Structures are given as structure tokens and as C-alpha cells.
Amino acid sequence: MHTDTERCVRAVRSKDARFDGWFFTAVLTTRIYCRPSCPVVPPKPENMVFYPSAAACQQAGFRACKRCRPDTSPGSPEWNARADAVARAMRLIRDGVVDREGVPGLAARLGYSTRQIERQLLAELGAGPLALARAQRAQTARLLIETTGLPLADVAFAAGFASVRTFNDTVREVFALSPSELRARAARVTGGDTGAGATGPGRTRGAGGTGDGRGAGRAPGTPGVIALRLPYRSPLNPDNLFGHLAATAVPGVEEWRDGAYRRTLALPHGHGIVALTPRPDHIACRLSLTDPRDLTLAISRCRWLLDLDADPVAVDDQLRTDPLLAPLIDKAPGRRVPRTVDAAEFAVRAVLGQQVSTAAARTHAARLVTAHGTPVDDPEGGLTHLFPDPEALAALDSEALALPRSRRTTLTTLIGALAGGSLRLGPGSDWDEARARLAALPGFGPWTVEVIAMRALGDPDAFLPTDLGVRRAAAGLGLPSTPAALTARAAAWRPWRAYAVQYLWATDTHPVNHLPV
Structure with a gap:
């Protein structure tokens, strides 16, 4: 643009x-x-x-x-709506791959040479992968400088800088203030408390801003907890977004408590616990991390989980052109696609949820968590474990699972593919290639493949024409209800069919479509 x-x-x-x-x-x-x-x-x-x-x-x-x-600013919605190499690279950079694996690691994940990736990013974004990662580090540094009491040397390494000198030079170059001047300025704005108030003097209007200028702060009286505001583009309808996450929450890993969705996070340098609360002009986010180096990644994954970088106006304008969908959108605009913080975790849960109720799927997942998840402490709630990664699940005894034999085979084959590296799911996945690899596994039909593409991979055009809830909603609206006819009608909704699914699902009274009371 x-x-x-x-x-x-x-x-x-x-x-x-x-x-x-x-x-x-x-x-x-x-x-x-x-x-x-x-x-x-x-x-x-x-x-x-x-x-x-x-x-x-x-x-x-x-x-x-x-x-x-x-x-x-909220991230560009373009990177979540495209499947090309540049968009995949941007999703991986946002996920911290360059900081952890360097540009060669980024290129290897995408299947290109480093020169090809640098050339493509420079042509479209005016900056290469190192500059893009540097800008992200600068943003994290500012957040830590202004909202925590960490010594500035610790801030430098927590934000991903290789040296204090590079940290000082970057902050001064980007913000025209030294780190100590930036912290002092924030303290003046907040009345002397570095960790409890505003990070900018001006009011940032509109949903793309931070609401009232208060970007982040330490939670009063809670050491180690960082409270910040996640901006988004208006409108945002929280009903199905938080309703879905709360209704399908795995005990021990997720919970709804005091108006917030809370969950544990497995991160490269440790683990974390996040509480996310919908507000009129932002999402309130409370993060507790065992290692502050994971802050950038934790924020990125929370934004991805809640689909906060979407452009709801563009989505709704396209879907509103269908006269049978238009009343749903006019009634409750701004629906988002509830995603996940870990694609492999969601794939496992999708298999556990095949042909069973929401309650049964939660029970199956909770058993896996208790047996194979890493225990964590949660002083503020009832979270007990991290969801086990594929390597931990590779040791499970399939005969002990209370699942049909065919489902056990599906689950163990998936876990083996994820643990062995023949199947990689995440922000850098090629959507078509991932679909093909999933479909080749036993027990993976179109519904399972598409729900993983929608919620784990973030494909905004993923579609579930065989889903019973979608078909019922379609019939109730006068849309075609057979999968083939509905797919043909939905061609006009592209590339936003995943959002159309959210509007169709929301016609039902199931708890996933409503904020918990």
C-alpha cells in the first residue's frame, strides 16, 4: 500500500x-x-x-x-493473509527465528538461500531480515526499559542484543534518547514509578493504538509480572474468540478466571503464564516469565492466538457482499479466528477432538497433560502444567489411551511425524504443503486438515463445508447446506472463508460462541 x-x-x-x-x-x-x-x-x-x-x-x-x-502499531494484516515466502518470512521473524537461528536458519526453514530471502524482503519491505529483527528487538527493549526495573545491561540481553554497546547505539538511533534517558522520561510521565504506568505522553486514538497511551507496566505488588496492552484494529467481537478458548480449555493448561483467559506457555528459555482480558479498546495482557528473553516471543504468540493483526474492516466488507451473511456481520462485526500458541499442540488436540464432544476432548487432553506435561507453579490461579511437546508425547503408551484403536493410530502417527521432523507446523509453514502432509497421515480427513490450517497455521481462507455446525447454520440462513454446493457459494467469500466460518458457527447457542459469565 x-x-x-x-x-x-x-x-x-x-x-x-x-x-x-x-x-x-x-x-x-x-x-x-x-x-x-x-x-x-x-x-x-x-x-x-x-x-x-x-x-x-x-x-x-x-x-x-x-x-x-x-x-x-498492530502488525500488518498482510503477513497473515498471504502464503508466499515474504509473508512466511515475516511470520517467522515475528516468532523470533532470526534471533534464535540467524538468517541462515530463517532461509533453511523457508527452503531458500539467504541471498534469495534477503533480496525478497528488501524488495518488498525496504529492509532485510536482520534489520527487521533489529526493529523488533528495539521495541522489546523500549518495553523493558519503560516498564520494568531490570538493570539496563540485563534489558540489553533480554531484548536479544549481543552487547550492551549495540543496545545503547540502537536505542539512541531509533528513539533519539539513551536507554537511561528513556527510562527517566517514562518515570516522569508515570509520576516516578518506572514499572506502573504510561509509556508515552500522548493519547493514541483509535483501536490501532494503546488506548490511552499506557503501553505496559509491572503489575502492582506482583514481582516478575509485566502488564501491557495489546492493540488491535476495530472492531473486535470478543464473544466467539474468548468463548471458544474458554469452552475448550484443557484443565491444568488453560482456564477462565476473573474475566480473563489464562494459559501456560512453553518458550525457548523457560516458560510463562499469560492472562488475557478483553477491554473496549485493547486486550489487557499480564505475563509472568521465568526468563525475560522470551518477552517478544510471548507477546507475538498472544497476538497470534487472538488474531489481533487482522483487518476486520476488509474482512467484513468482503463477506457483507453476500446478502445472506450481511445480517450476521451487521449484528456483530469484527469476529476473529481463535488460534493457538503452539501449532503442534493444536494438531494433537484436533485429533483428540475427532467425533467426540468438547467435554470429552478436554478430558482426553487433560490426561495427556497430567501424564506427560511439565509441572509449573501458578500462584495466581489453577494452572499446573505445560502442554507436552511431541518429543515428550513420543514416549506415551498408546494402549493406555481411552480411544478407539484407529484414533490411537492417528494420534501416534501424528506425534511421530512431529517429533521426527517430517511434519513441521508453525508460522513459517507452507499452507498447501502442510495440508498435503497432514492428509497423507492415517485418519486425517478434510475436516481435521482444514481446522488445523485455520487455527494452527492461520490460513484465513481455510474452510469447513463438512462441519455439522457450519451446515446447520447455512441451512438456517438459506445458504446451500451440502458441502459441494456450499463450497461453490463460498467462492465469493474468498480469501476470508475462515472468518465466514466464525460467523456461521456464532448462530448456534453453544458456549463457544459466548463470553463465560
């Missing part, structure tokens, strides 16, 4: 928050870059230059605006 100058200028002049994250505005006279919804007076059009990423702005010598905090 950044190449459409006229459209970008209109968005900046109208301070349209829907475009936050789609592009960034760099001002030639001030050498500052902003999000489109920045509350300051827009510069003259001839002084604006538009970039597709914050990293490209930084690489061109611009620093982040202190008022609108462009580094905290």
Missing part, C-alpha cells in the same frame, strides 16, 4: 487508525516516522515519504515519533 501515495496521504490527513501497521509515514523535515493515526498536525504532502515497515524507516535514518509510538 505504501506505493499508493494519494491513498496514504488521505489516511494520514484523516488520522485513520485502520491503516496503522499497513504503512509508516516518514517526515523529511523532522526525520521522524509516525503511524497514520498520529495525533499531531499532518505535515505537507511534499514532506511525507511512505515506508512499508518500521525497520525500513529506521534504516533510512528516521527515528520513532515519541507521540504516536509507531513501534507499537
